Amino acid sequence: MRAIGKRVIAFGLVNVPVKIYSATEDHDISLHQVHDKDGGRIRYQRRCEIDGKVVPYEHIDKAYDAGDRTVILTNEDLASLPEERSNEIEIVEFVPADQVDPMMFEKSYFLEPDSASAKAYVLLRETLEATKRTAIVKFALRQKTRLGALRVRDGVLVLQGLLWADEVRTAEFPGLDATVNISDKELDMSAKLVAEYESDFSPEKFDDDYQIQLKKLIDAKLEQGDSIDTEATFGQQDEGEKGEVLDLMEALRRSVEKNRSGKTRSGSGKKAG
Known part of the structure; x- marks a missing residue:
């Protein structure tokens, strides 16, 4: 596996340096689009609406549409945000594992000790297992501040991204209110x-x-x-009943x-x- 970054878990006054690895991978067969007439590959280009030219990635910025004005945000602008510059995985609280709704789980990451001594890493791991708690953390990764759950799986610390509370919809279905015997x-x-x-x-x-x-x-x-x-x-496909x-x-x-x-x-x- 190849590390995608380094972070430091802030556990009170204890710092736990770690390397981050993607814990999952996509096994789907890769398909691309072709023209049904001649099999020619369909390619999508990043073309500027003003000059009509194809724009390479290094010349693409992000923008926010504020109605009558557009705010352009460069990579330097985004990198200047305090949260983006932070390399901490900050533990904010320890909660019972069953209180974390699986609906909130996003991508998972393995955390590997990144220091000559793994004592701080093992201490945190053993503490989580002994107390049967999950650590709720805040961290920044890929230009996004995230909420996460830190737990132990097969002796390894695992960081699971969590959705923010307002990203989980409320299911409101009138049919569920009907009286059913x-x-x-x-x-x-x-x-x-x-x-x-x-x-x-x-x-x-x-x-x-x-x-x-x-x-x-x-x-x-x-x-x-x-x-x-x-x-x-x-x-032969079984139609069953x-x-x-x-x-x-x-x-x-x-x-x-x-x-x-x-x-x-x-x-x-x-x-x-």
């Missing part, structure tokens, strides 16, 4: 369905089916050309039975030990 039988059947699907979460069990199918499609086109037999490539309207109890009952039958078929294929 749930019978004991429906609730019991729903609980049985939950029990059928109970498991411990292991993300390794799940695959990105769309990307797998996209790769298969690309490979088929490379081998056969543009004209391919979709059914031969992907197989699509279009059939079921009441809630019947849908729950069928879901339980379908999951049980699936488990039975899976178990019957296992060899005896």
Whole structure:
């Protein structure tokens, strides 16, 4: 991994120098746009509306439209802001982990000790684990002041960006205010369905089916050309009970039975030990 920056965690009077690494990566297959007529690559250019010329990045500034006037902000202007110049990850409070709404999570970063002695880093890590708390921090990264949650994952400090409170919308749906009567039988059947699907979460069990199918499609086109037999490539698509309207109890009952039958078929294929 390649570090994207260095920061200092301010933990009271204790400073913890760290390197920052992106903790996640995008595995999506990269696609670009082409002209359907001749396959020519479509490219977007940064063209000035006044002189019509293509403008390189080094000559592009940002601007704010104030109505009748426009305020131009250069890179130097933005870099002069105190928060942008700060290299601190400032811990502002320690909170119970379950009080941080997952809805607020943004990108995650690994933090590596960046000093000859990792004692301050280990002290903070052990303190978070012992107190079962998450540190709420403020930091600046890529011309944006951010709120973050600092926690421990597999022995490594992880910084997760958080949305600001006013960036999370309030869900107001009139339909949720309607009176709905749930019978004991429906609730019991729903609980049985939950029990059928109970498991411990292991993300390794799940695959990105769309990307797998996209790769298969690309490979088929490379081998056969543009004209391919979709059914031969992907197989017959199971429509199941699509279009059939079921009441809630019947849908729950069928879901339980379908999951049980699936488990039975899976178990019957296992060899005896």
